[in-house]
Amino acid sequence: MRQPGKYEPKCQARIIAPKPKTGGGGDTFANATVVFRIDVWLDDDSGIEREVMLATDLALARKWFDDVAEKYPGKLITLRQRAHVLRSTERRLTHGTGGW
Structure with missing residues (x-):
């Protein structure tokens, strides 16, 4: 049997992650x-x-x-797809706040 090199790990065990379970026949968020x-x-x-x-589901997300x-x-709320903002509540600029 070959000896491991200087930078090779001595343990050759593999870690196998379990497959995500789907609930109700639907797709998981990971997939x-x-x-x-x-x-x-x-x-x-x-x-x-x-x-x-x-x-x-975009229609469900819009309803929510x-x-x-x-x-x-009065809170800023966003509906996003990754970094893309699809909808948001807008705050009006008020004089002197420097914010939204």
Whole structure:
């Protein structure tokens, strides 16, 4: 049997990750090609306060966006596909705030 080289690991064991389970015959998010997400942002827009939903169906995501916008009035909420913002609640600029 060949001896391992200086930079080869001595252990040749493989790690095999389990396959993701699908629920209800649907696709898992790991296997989904398009994932839409709804985020509620912090008051200073510095980051995401809460990830509300992940969806593979755009129609469902739009419906949820409207419901979340009603639940969190005055908050910045985005519906995104990766970095692309599809919809957002807009805050009006108020004099002297320098923000949204």
